[in-house]
Structure formats: structure tokens, C-alpha cells
Amino acid sequence: MKKKIYFAGGCFWGTQAYFSLLRGVVNTQCGYSNGTAKNPTYEDVCRGNTGHAETVMIEYDDSMIKLDKLLTEFFKTINPTTKNRQGNDIGSQYRSGIYYVDDADINTIQEFIENKQREYSRPIVTEVLPLLCYYPAEEYHQNYLDKNPGGYCHVDLNLIQKDDKIRN
Structure with a gap:
């Protein structure tokens, strides 16, 4: 059965x-x-008032x-004790x-x-809430690191165990 979960882990490119x-x-x-903003843009969100x-x-x-496995993997990619910050992103x-x-x-x-x-x-200060709203980001953000392999990423993609990867 297909299910959905939404993770906020700093910059969404690495996540x-x-x-x-x-x-x-x-x-x-x-x-x-x-x-609170409807259909925000990246620029709107970066202003910090949405x-x-x-x-x-x-x-x-x-x-x-x-879900347990997804949560385990998520916690490998974040510092759950920092509020409003992951990596260099504040x-x-x-x-x-x-x-x-x-x-x-x-x-x-x-x-x-x-x-x-x-x-x-x-x-741990990671929010746990029902999803109240979700708006897809602009196309240039989708699969950003595939399109820009040298792009900034605070997430270590090598933390995934070989057996868990779909491609190596």
C-alpha cells in the first residue's frame, strides 16, 4: 500500500x-x-514571514x-535538538x-x-504535527542535486546502507 509522510529537514534539496x-x-x-501563505514562492518563504x-x-x-525505517533514516540527516537550523541553513x-x-x-x-x-x-525539538497544508516548490528545486551534482547539501548521502539503496 502506498503511503505518504512529509519531512522538513533543513534545505529540502538534500532531504x-x-x-x-x-x-x-x-x-x-x-x-x-x-x-499561513497560500501558494508561497521560495522568495516568500525565505523572507521568514510565511x-x-x-x-x-x-x-x-x-x-x-x-515508517520506522523512514524515521530512522530521517534522524540520520538532521540534528533534532536545534531549532530553526540544519547545517549552515538558519x-x-x-x-x-x-x-x-x-x-x-x-x-x-x-x-x-x-x-x-x-x-x-x-x-528533541523536531515538530510533530498533522500536515495542515503543502505547496509544491518551483520546478528548479525538484531533484536539484541530480541536476546540479556539486550543489550545496548538508545531508551526507553516503549514510544510506548499501542494501537500502535503489541505486549505488
Whole structure:
């Protein structure tokens, strides 16, 4: 069964590139979520007054990869104890977040975070909220690192285990 989850992990270029490599992920898309502006542009979001986070929609085949595994991979790519910052990117649009569309996922997410908190001395500040709104980002942001292999990325794409990759 195909399912969706939305991850905000700083700059969406690296998050999209990372999850597009995972076996069982069937589609990814960069966008803006959980803000107040309708149909924001990248420039709108960068001004910091829309409330949107740079977010990646992840569509996955639940028979091939489970939400727990996606969460494990997501936490490899973020610092969940920093607010409004990932890597060199600073601002509320770069906050970390998990935005769900299936209410059945909330228990898995909360349990995962409770267990993960044991690994950190500082509190996890990653948002966990229902997806309130989502707008696809402009085309030039989609699969940006495939189009621009030398582009900036705070995510280490080599963290994916070889067996989990769809391409090496």
C-alpha cells in the first residue's frame, strides 16, 4: 500500500536526494508546508514571514519500507535538538519537522521520538504535527542535486546502507 509522510529537514534539496535513494520510496517532491501563505514562492518563504518549512513529500510502498525505517533514516540527516537550523541553513523555514497525513502514524512517530530522546542530552525539538497544508516548490528545486551534482547539501548521502539503496 502506498503511503505518504512529509519531512522538513533543513534545505529540502538534500532531504529529497537522500530519500529518493531509498528502496521502497516511490516518489519525492520538494515543497513548503504548515505555513499561513497560500501558494508561497521560495522568495516568500525565505523572507521568514510565511511560517512555511521547506519540506519533502515522501510517498512510499508500505510493503517494502516501514515508517520506522523512514524515521530512522530521517534522524540520520538532521540534528533534532536545534531549532530553526540544519547545517549552515538558519531560519524558521529550515526547522525540522515530521508532518503526517495518516492519524494512525502518530503513535509510531511519538514512540520513535521517545526512544530516540534517550540518545540526546538536549531535548528533541523536531515538530510533530498533522500536515495542515503543502505547496509544491518551483520546478528548479525538484531533484536539484541530480541536476546540479556539486550543489550545496548538508545531508551526507553516503549514510544510506548499501542494501537500502535503489541505486549505488
